Structure formats: C-alpha cells, structure tokens
Amino acid sequence: MNFISRIIVSLCLISLSTASVEAQYREAYQAYLDLEKIIIQFEPTVQAHTKDKILSDYPKLKTWGALTYPAITIAVTTAKDAQEYDQLIEDLKQNTSIQYVGEYFKRDKNSQLGILNQVLVQLKEAADYHLLTSIAEVHQITRIVPHKMKGLYALHLDKHSTLSPIDLAIQLHQSKQFKYAEPNYLMNPIVTTIDPLYGRQWAINNTGTTIQYSGTLDADMDVDDAWAITTGAPHVRIAVLDSGVDTLHPDLMPNLVPGYSATGDNSRGYPSFNYSSDGHGTCCAGIIAAKGNNNIGITGVAYDCKIIPIKVFTYQNVPGLGVLAYSTAAWMSDAITWAWQTGQADVLSNSWGLTDQFIPLLPGPGDTSTVNAAIIQAYANGRNGKGSLLFFSSGNDGPDPPIWPSRAPDAIAVNATSMCDERKVNGSCDGESWEGNWGANLELGAPGVKIATTDALGSNGYDGGDYEYTFNGTSAACPNAAAVMALILSVDSSLTAERARAIIDTTAERVGGYAYTTNDTYGTWSNELGYGRVNAFLAVSMAQQIALNTIDVHTIAHFEVYPNPSQGTVFVSHQLTTGTPLSLTLYSTLGQVLLEQEITTANQTQLDLQNLPNGAYYLSLKTSRTTVTKKLSLVR
Structure with missing residues (x-):
C-alpha cells in the first residue's frame, strides 16, 4: 500500500x-x-x-x-x-x-x-x-x-x-x-525513472559525470523537471517517419499504435531488417517515447505518449555506393498525409532529408512541390484543423545550411547540440568529427550526440543488442525536439500549431555564447542554433500559462535575459505593453523567492545579482494577466 x-x-x-x-x-x-x-x-x-x-x-x-x-x-x-x-x-x-x-x-x-x-x-x-x-x-x-x-x-x-x-x-x-x-x-512526486540506462541519458538530466561523457552540468533539456508537470498524455501521438520501428521491442510495445508503410510492403511500419541501419527508426522512436518506469532499458522524453511507426524509406545496398536509404517524393508525401489524416498524428518526427545536389532527382526534375504540399496541408489541417507539427533534422553536413525539407516554412529544422551546450561541430567537447547543418531557416537545437536509446532487437540493430548507447546526428536531435512538442500538447491539446510552435521557440535557451541578435518571428535568433536549445520544463510551464490565461504568445516572444550565462550583472528586455504593471521575480530551483522588483523603465531593466552564488535560477516576468519564465545561469 x-x-x-x-x-x-x-x-x-x-x-x-x-x-x-x-x-x-x-x-x-x-x-x-x-x-x-x-x-x-x-x-x-x-x-x-x-x-x-x-x-x-x-x-x-x-x-x-x-x-x-x-x-x-x-x-x-x-x-x-x-x-x-x-x-x-x-x-x-x-x-x-x-x-x-x-x-x-x-x-x-x-x-x-x-x-x-x-x-x-x-x-x-x-x-x-x-x-x-x-x-x-x-x-x-x-x-x-x-x-x-x-x-x-x-x-x-x-x-x-x-x-x-x-x-x-x-x-x-x-x-x-x-x-x-x-x-x-x-x-512531491519522484519524476526520474527506474530504468537501468536512465543514468546515461544526458539529454534528459545532464549530471556532468563520466557515464555521460563528462559534459557540462545542466546542459540538458530539463526533461526531468518537466515530468513533474507531465510525462505525456496517451492521446498525443507522434508519428516517426523513418526506416520503420521494431514493433516487438519490449521498451516500445506499450506505446505503439498501428502504423503504416508508404513503401508499399504492407509492413505497417515494421523495418525490413536487411542491414544494421534499418534500426534507425527504432532509435528515433525510443528517444521520443520508450516506456518509462518499467525497469528495462531507457526512458523516452514523452514516455506516456503514443508512437505511430511509419516506414518512409528503406536501406538498400547498391554496388559502388554501399548501403543507403532510398525513398521517393510519392512515399514521402504519402507518409506525411497518412500520418495526419489516418494516423491522427499530433507531431511528425522526420530524421531525414536531401542535400541540394539530390533535389533534382525528385519528380520534376528539381520539383519539391509534392512533399512541400504535403507538409503545408499537415501543418494547416492536421489535428482537426489546429495543425500538426512537423520536425525535420537539419542535416549532418555542416557548415552547409539546413537540408530540404527542414528549411520549408512549415517545417521545424533542428540542429544538434553536444553535452556541453554547444552547436555540434568537429572539435566540440564530445570528440566526434561531424557537424550539424546550420544557418538560414534553422529553428532549434536539441541534444544529438551519444544519445542512449532503443535499437532493433538482437542482430537486427546497430550493435547486436537491444539498445544503442551512442546514437548520433541531427537524426537524434529531431526526435528530442519532437518529443518536447508532444509534452507541450499533453499539457494543452487545444493549442494551434502556430501557438505550440511559438512556445517551443520562445522558451528555448539561448546557449552556446552565440550572437542571438537577429529579431525573428518568435524572438532573437542565431545562425548556429536558431532560437536556442530546447527546454522542456520552460515549454510545458508556458503551455500551462497559456491554457490558464489565454495570452498571445507573440507578446512574450521578445522577453530576453542577457548575458546568459552571466557573471552577476543581468539585463532584461521586453516589449510587453499590455497587462501592466510589470514585475520581475527571481526564484531558486527550490522555488524560493530571492528577488522581487517592479519594472519602472521602458523595455530594459538591469539586475545586480553579484551576491548570489553560481548556479541555475528562474526569472519570471509578471503582468496582471500572465507570468513568463526564463532560466538564468550564474557562472563566474
């Protein structure tokens, strides 16, 4: 009892x-x-x-x-x-x-x-x-x-x-x-899980330990904090459009719903398993919603949501080229359309795309309208007219810009971050020699290096086991971000795609020391990580606020805290004109109020936090209608 x-x-x-x-x-x-x-x-x-x-x-x-x-x-x-x-x-x-x-x-x-x-x-x-x-x-x-x-x-x-x-x-x-x-x-619910590989999952809770590759403490998505609000809702569905998902994996089976194969093989989303790379989709699915607290394996970011396995490409061995993934525009558009029309997907995770030199191979030639139209329709008409959210990996061929179709206006392009909260480059702290695509049309960053996740069972997968400890690339970053979106919709399923997108973008942490100086739709933006690295806790907290207050997310897009991390002098800028008066409140991670101050200057306020120790804090901007919170780090 x-x-x-x-x-x-x-x-x-x-x-x-x-x-x-x-x-x-x-x-x-x-x-x-x-x-x-x-x-x-x-x-x-x-x-x-x-x-x-x-x-x-x-x-x-x-x-x-x-x-x-x-x-x-x-x-x-x-x-x-x-x-x-x-x-x-x-x-x-x-x-x-x-x-x-x-x-x-x-x-x-x-x-x-x-x-x-x-x-x-x-x-x-x-x-x-x-x-x-x-x-x-x-x-x-x-x-x-x-x-x-x-x-x-x-x-x-x-x-x-x-x-x-x-x-x-x-x-x-x-x-x-x-x-x-x-x-x-x-x-005080215990929201971390008892799964044996949870300690490796730095994207969820980065402890900076050797088992997590000695990264930077707290360089994560704050998923464990978000779990105190939601671990996902069973009615929220994430379609994984990929090589298929191993539907027999015990860490995935509780969260799987019937899938689909756009390749015409009637596999209902089950992989072909001719090559180890066919485990790719299973790795992506595990990041999103591997079952939590079941005493096996890993824990997905949204571990009480459901996964729709959809096969959109297959791996084949072509002499002279080796084993590569193959798809068609028809398969891609078919998979996207089935996901939101028949599968009732709220979120679509797509860890794939094409570099510019391959676009001419699409029907046309050079015509990407078929897939682009499918993306547009899903974003406009999915979720009974509220719009489905489509996440795509930005690519692993930096310094090139994000690949197609991640850069499409209705797609969300996701770059990879390391366990040190930096854009993944050749020379980042993880020691791996690849770089995520970045630049124009990039939207977000998310953990994408040495991610522990599910693998196809036995010899079907990458390493001959049931789990992959070092899944890499923007292929890993994309499902991490998509899973956070699933948590947002679990808090408030009435959100339109635009409002949900604004939440995940606005609450992203501006990490890495990059120049977030470009004003874009949802706040300041950088070439390296777009609006920043995804933060699950801030995102679901804002979703709660919007559900309670029906605020306009565009009015909070320009609430900025800088520099962040800070040595003690912090500037707060905003463009809020409604709901006055304004006040700022600084909280410890335990919820203790450390500072409360009325804002008397227009658009910018300076805070002196020199007397506070190093660590993480939460700074809330309050109006009579709502509260918006940003995470702040003091590092000296």
Whole structure:
C-alpha cells in the first residue's frame, strides 16, 4: 500500500463514532506528523517582501520558500515536538495577513505530503449539491469550486473554518452521503525513472559525470523537471517517419499504435531488417517515447505518449555506393498525409532529408512541390484543423545550411547540440568529427550526440543488442525536439500549431555564447542554433500559462535575459505593453523567492545579482494577466 493510501486508511476509514474518529485520527496524526515543515497561505494582497518580514518575526521558523502554483509558502520549523508544532500553527493563525496554515506529513524523505486548504468531494448525484451548500454554512467554507471532473467539487477553507481540512474530510467521508471526500494533498512526486540506462541519458538530466561523457552540468533539456508537470498524455501521438520501428521491442510495445508503410510492403511500419541501419527508426522512436518506469532499458522524453511507426524509406545496398536509404517524393508525401489524416498524428518526427545536389532527382526534375504540399496541408489541417507539427533534422553536413525539407516554412529544422551546450561541430567537447547543418531557416537545437536509446532487437540493430548507447546526428536531435512538442500538447491539446510552435521557440535557451541578435518571428535568433536549445520544463510551464490565461504568445516572444550565462550583472528586455504593471521575480530551483522588483523603465531593466552564488535560477516576468519564465545561469 502506498503512503497516501496509508494516510487515507489511517485518517478516514475509521469508526462512525465521533469520539472514536477523533481518537484514531490523533493517533495517526502523531505517527506521520512532519515537525519540520508547514504550509502557509497568505491573503492574496500580501507582497513577497511583506511575507518575508512577517515570517521573520517567528523564531520557530528557520527558513521558507514560496511556490507559484499553488500560491503557498512552505516553511521549515525548529519545533522539537508536536506541542511546539501545534503552538506555532496557532500563533501563525493569529496573524491577520495569513489566510491558512496546514500540516505536513511524511513517511520518509521521498514520501511527503502537505495538507492544502481544500477538501475534494465527489457527489453521488448532481441533485446532492445542496448538501455542499449546507456544509458550507455550518463549517464556514469560503468557496465551493467545481472541478473539471463531473460531480467533483473543491471546498475551500481558511483559518476561520470550524474544522481543519482533514477533520472535515473525515466527517464527510463517514457520513456516507458522498462517493468520497479527501483533503487536497501537496505532493512531491519522484519524476526520474527506474530504468537501468536512465543514468546515461544526458539529454534528459545532464549530471556532468563520466557515464555521460563528462559534459557540462545542466546542459540538458530539463526533461526531468518537466515530468513533474507531465510525462505525456496517451492521446498525443507522434508519428516517426523513418526506416520503420521494431514493433516487438519490449521498451516500445506499450506505446505503439498501428502504423503504416508508404513503401508499399504492407509492413505497417515494421523495418525490413536487411542491414544494421534499418534500426534507425527504432532509435528515433525510443528517444521520443520508450516506456518509462518499467525497469528495462531507457526512458523516452514523452514516455506516456503514443508512437505511430511509419516506414518512409528503406536501406538498400547498391554496388559502388554501399548501403543507403532510398525513398521517393510519392512515399514521402504519402507518409506525411497518412500520418495526419489516418494516423491522427499530433507531431511528425522526420530524421531525414536531401542535400541540394539530390533535389533534382525528385519528380520534376528539381520539383519539391509534392512533399512541400504535403507538409503545408499537415501543418494547416492536421489535428482537426489546429495543425500538426512537423520536425525535420537539419542535416549532418555542416557548415552547409539546413537540408530540404527542414528549411520549408512549415517545417521545424533542428540542429544538434553536444553535452556541453554547444552547436555540434568537429572539435566540440564530445570528440566526434561531424557537424550539424546550420544557418538560414534553422529553428532549434536539441541534444544529438551519444544519445542512449532503443535499437532493433538482437542482430537486427546497430550493435547486436537491444539498445544503442551512442546514437548520433541531427537524426537524434529531431526526435528530442519532437518529443518536447508532444509534452507541450499533453499539457494543452487545444493549442494551434502556430501557438505550440511559438512556445517551443520562445522558451528555448539561448546557449552556446552565440550572437542571438537577429529579431525573428518568435524572438532573437542565431545562425548556429536558431532560437536556442530546447527546454522542456520552460515549454510545458508556458503551455500551462497559456491554457490558464489565454495570452498571445507573440507578446512574450521578445522577453530576453542577457548575458546568459552571466557573471552577476543581468539585463532584461521586453516589449510587453499590455497587462501592466510589470514585475520581475527571481526564484531558486527550490522555488524560493530571492528577488522581487517592479519594472519602472521602458523595455530594459538591469539586475545586480553579484551576491548570489553560481548556479541555475528562474526569472519570471509578471503582468496582471500572465507570468513568463526564463532560466538564468550564474557562472563566474
């Protein structure tokens, strides 16, 4: 039985006698009470600096940090026993600026939960709503808020309510008048996975260790942080248009849906397996959505999304040329069209393309209209008119510009970055001698060097095993970026293709020290990495903001923080003209507010962060309508 279940059993499933309920509740309370932490919720009008001043007056509070969602403060206490803990709570409740104080429970450091000021109640019938209004009158409930789940309501309490959330939940549960009632818990889910090769996946969480090729700490897509928000939704589908996907691979099977072969071999997306290179599509699929937490292999970036395997090319051995991939414009356009029309793909990952010298071989000759038209239609009409997102690798023949069709207007061209947050070149820290294509029409960068992923089973793959530890190229970067897009759509599937594209571009980190000086559609742009290296956490966080506030993504495209990394002096520029007033808030990675400042100058503000230690921080630009967040690194 898990920890939350034990709490519920201990606190809720107890006898009908009020006295007995109270006695058994107190016994469970003592068993699980965490004396080190409490939850504090201030009145909405209280500013951050005022909160700090208030809390500093309580000697039993050692430190504290504010969360943005939910809007609460978690404080660390020095209480030695339950009596001191209870007294501290009562003292805090006397402060007129504090709306609610809640307990924390724990079993161990990985099993903790706090009690928020809400009780979730599921009605048996819609007609039972009057029961809630009666309860609200009796127990001084401040609000009854309907949930998106039918028949579920949140009862909001404060310090003046006659019962605590736990006591009220027990009472309502024991009344038998509702399907269930329970406090709303604040939890700290463990979002990294237990798969044995996870430690090699620097693109997800770069620790800078030797098993990850001694890269730069945190030079990753912050996927593990994004997992606290979403690990992907099963209704989001990513089509992998490639050599096919090994549909028998145990790390992929749980996330596979029926596929398609544009080559006409009726394989439904299964590879030909004549050559080791036929494992290419299986490697791409694993990066996107290899199943997480199944105790085998690796973890995909969007490991709860679904993969549509589509075969768009086959490998063949031509004398004098060796083993090469072959396709046709008809296959390509057929595969793209089937993906969004029949396969209902939200995202299309395409780790392929043609260099300019091969374009004349397409029907025409030199005519790329067939495939271009398929891309245009998918971007305009996919996802029931919202538009599907199409990612393409930029190519591995730098310094040439991005190959076709990645540079098409409705395609997203992805270059490769190393584990040191630099554009992949001959001489980058990974030690490999190839270079990703860059320049005009490049959109993003994503990890593409020595990526651990799934391989075709047994001798069918690259290395004669089930996993490939060093999958390379913009072929690896493309599915990494496509998977982050799947996470964005998992947060808000109503986004149009344009808005979703704006999110991934706007939240990309401007890494590598390149000149992001060109103003483009979604902010500043560089030749080397386009809008920057993809950041999953910032992307899904912004998707949440847009879902809640319905903001115009174009108004946040020019929120920039520079230099980044910084030695301590930071400039913030913006072009926001609506939703004033503006303010900046700097957070630690633990959510503690370190700085809060009103913006009084037009378009640019200077911050002095010399007193802060090296490390990662989050800087939020706030208006009355929304909050936009950028990641900031201090390095000296």
